[in-house]
Amino acid sequence: MKPLTHASKKALRLVLLVGVLLGLYALAVAKHDERARIRQQPVSLTPGCADKLARYGLAAGSHYVSPYTLARTGYASVKQGYTEDDVRAIQRGCNIIDDLQGQQAADPARERWNASRFVRGTHTSCDHCHQGIGDKQTAAGVPQTGSLSLAASWVMADMYEKFTGILLPYELHQMQCYINSSNGYKPNVADDLIRDVTAYSRFLAAALDLRFGNRYPEQGVDEVTASSTLKRGDDYVRGAALFQQKCARCHGPQGLGTVVDGKVLFPAVAGPNAFNLQSRNNFSFVSTILPGFICRNMPSGEEGTLSAQDCRDIGFYVSNLPRPAGDKQGPLAALWQQLMMRLMPPLIRTVERWQRPAASGSSGT
Ligand code: HEC
Numbered sequence: 217m218k219p220l221t222h223a224s225k226k227a228l229r230l231v232l233l234v235g236v237l238l239g240l241y242a243l244a245v246a247k248h249d250e251r252a253r254i255r256q257q258p259v260s261l262t263p264g265c266a267d268k269l270a271r272y273g274l275a276a277g278s279h280y281v282s283p284y285t286l287a288r289t290g291y292a293s294v295k296q297g298y299t300e301d302d303v304r305a306i307q308r309g310c311n312i313i314d315d316l317q318g319q320q321a322a323d324p325a326r327e328r329w330n331a332s333r334f335v336r337g338t339h340t341s342c343d344h345c346h347q348g349i350g351d352k353q354t355a356a357g358v359p360q361t362g363s364l365s366l367a368a369s370w371v372m373a374d375m376y377e378k379f380t381g382i383l384l385p386y387e388l389h390q391m392q393c394y395i396n397s398s399n400g401y402k403p404n405v406a407d408d409l410i411r412d413v414t415a416y417s418r419f420l421a422a423a424l425d426l427r428f429g430n431r432y433p434e435q436g437v438d439e440v441t442a443s444s445t446l447k448r449g450d451d452y453v454r455g456a457a458l459f460q461q462k463c464a465r466c467h468g469p470q471g472l473g474t475v476v477d478g479k480v481l482f483p484a485v486a487g488p489n490a491f492n493l494q495s496r497n498n499f500s501f502v503s504t505i506l507p508g509f510i511c512r513n514m515p516s517g518e519e520g521t522l523s524a525q526d527c528r529d530i531g532f533y534v535s536n537l538p539r540p541a542g543d544k545q546g547p548l549a550a551l552w553q554q555l556m557m558r559l560m561p562p563l564i565r566t567v568e569r570w571q572r573p574a575a576s577g578s579s580g581t
């Protein structure tokens with residue numbers, strides 16, 4: 217056979233390159249179409265979302281009147297209605313908050329297609345911290361102070377953020393939570409995931425009849441400052457003892473969480489599946505939020521039984537357990553945290569076995 221001439225080699229390379237590029241383009245188009253198709257499909261709601269959205273009367277139509285507001289105030293606040301597309305976006309947003317990882321879904325990869333791409337650990341769900349699917353209420357249906365409400369946070373997003381002092385749009389607030397509180401990957405501001413959660417939060421605000429420009433106590437956490445205690449300082453040893461006594465039975469002796477049959481019963485508060493060093497939940501980053509969360513919401517079932525000092529001690533202890541590094545901390549810190557997360561748990565278990573040989577049989581992991 218005649219060897220290829222220089223010109224035909226060049227042409228062949230060009231054809232190959234164009235072929236590869238066309239292939240990638242076709243793949244992108246196919247993915248795009250697949251997403252467009254999924255967006256059109258009916259959404260199967262988690263039981264929690266089915267309840268909540270039915271109670272708030274979500275349906276497509278030219279007007280929306282919240283049954284919740286009507287029942288509580290006797291006044292029908294008529295708002296702009298929702299299209300079928302809007303309704304599905306709100307439903308998907310609710311599912312994401314209630315069940316980020318699709319553990320309640322029949323086909324997680326398809327039903328949480330827009331969320332699973334941004335998840336790293338196996339435990340987090342937004343609802344673990346934004347309880348009540350981002351809308352925690354008392355038994356009488358009153359929104360709870362300091363409950364990280366997404367409805368209040370949507371109408372209050374247009375305010376100066378208390379940590380940075382700058383105006384952050386709601387989408388960027390969410391993004392911080394994907395990256396750090398959920399220790400995941402950074403979504404694009406216009407990603408379906410962000411749009412769906414925004415649609416859901418906006419719907420909650422409409423259902424509760426919250427208004428722009430107002431302050432709502434259910435936004436954020438009612439934080440526990442050092443000055444609200446007797447100023448004995450935050451105590452690691454007391455925190456560790458309290459954690460073992462009050463928290464370990466659910467979250468595990470080292471805070472690694474409890475998973476049964478692939479379902480997260482109690483989420484990790486430390487280790488690879490927990491929030492990272494740069495989450496606002498991390499005491500050593502913001503010292504008032506985690507104690508506030510603990511005082512108001514934990515131990516689950518016995519909420520409100522801990523003192524401000526207890527909550528700060530426990531928060532301090534929890535934040536000293538190894539966890540992933542945040543997105544701004546660079547590769548060395550990340551490597552160090554990985555090392556600590558792998559070494560510390562077995563080391564601590566071994567030491568404890570030496571200290572309490574009799575108890576080692578009964579203690580779990
Ligand atoms: C480990 C606990 C935790 C998890 C999990 C978590 N968040 Fe958050 N979230 C927080 C904390 C803490 C704040 C900050 C509150 C503050 O600054 O007062 C916050 C703030 C927010 C805000 C801004 C609220 C405001 O009022 O400023 C949004 C929006 C948000 N989270 C959405 C989400 C979404 C969506 C998810 C799931 C992907 C999620 N969060 C998962 C703890 C968490």
Ligand code: HEC
Pocket residue numbers: 340343344345347459462463464465466467481482483484485490491509510514515516517530534
């Ligand atoms: C009876 C079981 C139980 C006990 C005891 C308990 N928790 Fe929890 N905890 C939960 C559950 C369940 C969640 C998930 C949120 C929800 O369902 O309310 C949770 C969520 C959390 C979260 C937020 C989720 C996350 O990803 O970080 C923190 C922090 C937390 N608990 C800390 C504590 C601390 C500290 C104690 C001890 C004072 C404690 N918990 C005791 C069951 C428990």
